[in-house]
Amino acid sequence: MNERYDWLIMILLGIVIALLISYRLNRWLMSPSPNRLPGIPINERIPDHPVIGLLEQEGYEVVGGKVKINLSFDTGHKPILSRLFIDYVASDDSGELYMVKLARDRMPVDWTGSGIRDRLMPFLLLYPECAGLLYIDANEKAIHRISMDWSDEEWNGQDEYNS
Template identity: 40%
Template sequence: MGKYGDWFVMLIAGSLIVFWLYRVFYRWLHEPPGLHSKLLLSEAEDVREDDENVLFLEQAGYEVTHGKYRVPITIDLDGQILQSRLFIDLIAEKDGKHYIVKTARDRMPIDWTGSGVRDRLLVYALLMPESEGILFVDQKERTIRTITFRFG
């Protein structure tokens, strides 16, 4: 290659590097803040080994890795600041896959229809998209339901 061929190759290589750096910066700039599961789970409570839901999950072959966690939410409603929170009951792992665990409550029964499951559990799948799904544990009925959401 001649004198200009070397410069042309360097220009192409430099352009690719600049484009790649731009894409990395753009992706970092536009990802939601504070939703990284490692940071989220670092503040979780310790797992209570005597909890009946933990024992039930362990009997089913799951390893409970994190305890209860409260996710604080700040809501701006027409300039008025409101506070709320979401509760993750447990985080479990099986075969290298992580699951968010929600436990059944008598005062909050779930409607097992598409819209009922969506309204009650979709927010957890969106909160931690890298999880494999959601486990709904009903200790009284001795059932563990696995819920996954697919979009599109």
């Protein structure tokens, strides 16, 4: 009779442990994601600029200021240093984060596929977890929302190298 109670206690203990594990796993899976995605640097210091008002009018909230991303390239001979700058980090109503780049007169964007690729794709590749990039022309009071997607399909039935 004693062995029967031992098995019953073992089964009940197993059920309790299984329920506890499933509860903890469910809590972990259903927990809300943090406001800031990992990897995207957030500078708490946000300098005042007229584009902040423009972003707020369009439903974005500026959550971070200018960020400098240091880069180092190994060329086989000597390292070459460079950097990229993100002017602001903003979030939309759903909590998605966007990098913000301000238009510069001395560095205009050619609004073609190759122009966007050459000027803005490095930012989108650097932080793929963000929802995209907001390119702001303060003079025109225009916000261009840019996101990138990969495509393996050919356009117009031709390979782009043959056009």
